[in-house]
Amino acid sequence: MIRRAIYPGSFDPVTNGHLDVIDRARKLFDEVIVAVAHNDQKQPLFSLEERLQLLRDTLGNLDHVEIAPLDGLLVDFAVARQATAVIRGLRAVSDFEFEFQMALMNRKLEATVETIFLMPKEEYTYLSSRIVKEIARLGGNIAEFVPPRVAEAFRSKLAK
Numbered sequence: 001m002i003r004r005a006i007y008p009g010s011f012d013p014v015t016n017g018h019l020d021v022i023d024r025a026r027k028l029f030d031e032v033i034v035a036v037a038h039n040d041q042k043q044p045l046f047s048l049e050e051r052l053q054l055l056r057d058t059l060g061n062l063d064h065v066e067i068a069p070l071d072g073l074l075v076d077f078a079v080a081r082q083a084t085a086v087i088r089g090l091r092a093v094s095d096f097e098f099e100f101q102m103a104l105m106n107r108k109l110e111a112t113v114e115t116i117f118l119m120p121k122e123e124y125t126y127l128s129s130r131i132v133k134e135i136a137r138l139g140g141n142i143a144e145f146v147p148p149r150v151a152e153a154f155r156s157k158l159a160k
C-alpha cells in the first residue's frame with residue numbers, strides 16, 4: 001500500500017518554511033500531494049493559478065510530490081485521493097488552537113484521515129506568507145525567506 005499524505009494550505013506564496021515541511025513529509029510518506037486552496041475569503045495576493053505555478057517552478061519535478069488545486073472539503077479530497085494523512089506545519093503555540101480545532105473537526109468528519117504536525121527548522125518558526133508579503137510590500141528584502149522564483153514574482157507583481 002502506498003502511503004500518501006496531503007499538505008494543504010493557501011501557499012500565498014510558497015515560502016522556505018513550506019519547503020522545509022514538504023521535505024520532512026517526503027521522508028515519512030511515499031507520496032505527498034501539496035494541495036492549494038482557493039481561499040477567496042483570504043483575498044490572496046497571488047491567484048490560484050499563480051500559486052500553483054510558483055510551486056511547480058520551485059519544486060520542479062521533485063520525485064513523489066504532486067501539486068494540485070484543492071476544491072471542497074479537505075477530508076473529501078483526502079479520501080478521493082486515498083490519502084491517509086493530512087500534514088500541517090506548527091510554528092508556535094499561536095498556531096496550536098486553530099490547528100487543534102481543525103484536526104479534531106476533520107477527524108470527526110472522516111475518522112480514517114489522521115492529521116500529522118511537523119515542526120520546521122527553528123529559523124523558519126517566525127516565517128509566514130503573510131509576513132513575507134508585508135515585508136515585500138514595504139520594500140524590504142525577502143530573498144532569504146522565499147525561493148528565488150517567488151522573489152522574482154514579487155518584483156513583477158509589485159512593479160505593476
Ligand code: ADP
Nearest residue numbers: 008009010011017018088089090120124127128
Ligand atoms: P493556511 O491558509 O492553510 O494556513 P498557509 O499556506 O499559510 O495556509 O500554511 C499552510 C501550512 O503550512 C499550515 O499548516 C502552516 O502552519 C504551515 N506553515 C506555514 N509557514 C510555515 C513555516 N514557516 N514553518 C512551518 N510550517 C509553516
